[in-house]
Amino acid sequence: MRGDFNMAHSAQPTEVSEFHNCWARRILVILGAAALCACSAMKLGYQQGDRLAYWWIDNYVDVSAAQEPLTREAIARFFAWHRKAQLPAIANLLQEAKADVGQPVTPAKVAHFQDASQELARRSFEQAMPDMADFLLTLTPDQIARMEKKFAEGNAKYRKKFLNADPAEREEARFDKVMEYARLVYGGFSPEQEKAIRVKVGPVVQNAEARYAERVARQQEWIKMVRFVQATQPPKTQVIDLLRRFREYWQNPPARHAASHEAGNSAGIALTVAIANLTTSQQKAHAQDRFQKWIDDTHALMREKANAPVQSAAAN
Template sequence: MTLGANQLPDRILRLLPATTLLLLLASCSSVQLAYNHMDRWIRWQLDDYVDLKGTQKQQLAAALDSFHRWHRQTQLPDYANYLEQLADRVQQSQFTSAELQTVEKQVRVFWDTASTQFYDLLLPLAATLDSGQIDELEENLQEKREESLEKWRSPEKIQRRRLKQIRKHSRRWLGKLSGEQEALIAEWVAQAAYNPLLRDQQRQLWQARVIELLRRKPEGYLQQLRDLIVNPQQLWSEEYRRMQDQRHRQIRSLSERILATITPEQRLHLEAALRSHAGDFRSLSHE
């Protein structure tokens, strides 16, 4: 799971964007190992932003335990079932554009359900932050934002990294890529629309609003915080919204074009990968 809603677009895998949020953990070499260490990973992430005190750490641990138990028992079986359905569809036919959009919508439902539960359990912790911790959070948010923007000062390096990541994820799902598929990926990386300055502006606006609510604590501020985290799009400018819409269309187009070129061997590889992850999720749900 990702903690920051504003970080979500950066985590999208390029080959199968429709299943990315469902399979964030599947990018690891061991789904079960990654899932069982999710609580620890989240604590590490939070430590980068704010130093919690003893009782707050206990509250965080209790919230994470509750979420993990709920997610394991109620969500993982649904993920497993859905992956098996996708595997059946891969076996039977190609994915059309309409089918990919349907998959994206279903995965969004999975994501919204899990993230809403996660934030509802974690948000009460925000009410316990003192002024010093809020200052620390603001400073670290700004530092992370500046670090992120700095990475985009070398477009060539970013393109090389993107190309490497997309190839890696593509091979994980499809096996060996054809020359045509390699060319499609390279073309997409070269043409993908993205303006890091626009993203930075939206991130800065979102972070400023969060800090303002934490400091002022107006009536109903926790609900306002929840709305900001669950739906950061409410602060998006029209220009940024158009850019994100264009990116999503480009990502879907790449998926369609690659899936239209898969060989029988790649189809078998993809089907096996989906069923393997379904089995992992089902096993985890029984632990």
């Protein structure tokens, strides 16, 4: 998670806070969010992921009766692929994290896990693009307007929570979010540890405005692309190319956002390193146990529907 606590997510399939711009990326949110919950909830979240994904898409665009069957099929196809193609890689990454979390943590190690997670997200997006293209070609102007309204509502909530006019309130909101993930991995923290972490949250909070501007810019690019597709009805291959360009946009922001993007990323990595290296041996053991439970759940999910067919929409 850029600009937030990374270690809790670093071995997960996505950076949760980044994926708010399209339905396939929201599926990845569900995968990542499930993996950040208690172990039993992780399994349940993944098992219900297709329903959660459809609910989110419907909430954003009000799926029509004609769109519903193909949308549900596309989601099922994505999860079947993800179970076979990505859960093994996620299990390996979790295993690596379990070994590393008991040792001193370096910025390079955190960056390694972040890069690996982003590569998994990139492959997931690539896999979903043919089905996404089909879906975008069916959107109506009213559905796009609804999507834009939902973005605005989400941004208002974001500003209220993380861009409070009171600097103290702004820092407290970010600190609470950081500690939520830190406790998930390491368990409880002493008052002295929390005080030290609070100091390290400062650079993350200072980058909040730039991070929000980047978020809004991505949304605007997405809406611009979706409107173009709806108005011109280009060939599916061209829509896939547009989606690929958009993926590059959010993984490699343009120059006007690059400096703040890198600053936020560096602040998040530094915060992760600081938290990891102030933990006690007992907290590190708690983290290793947590990762092992995630590993066990991932293996259990891999065994479920292991023989389910995986189809591609690329030839449709």
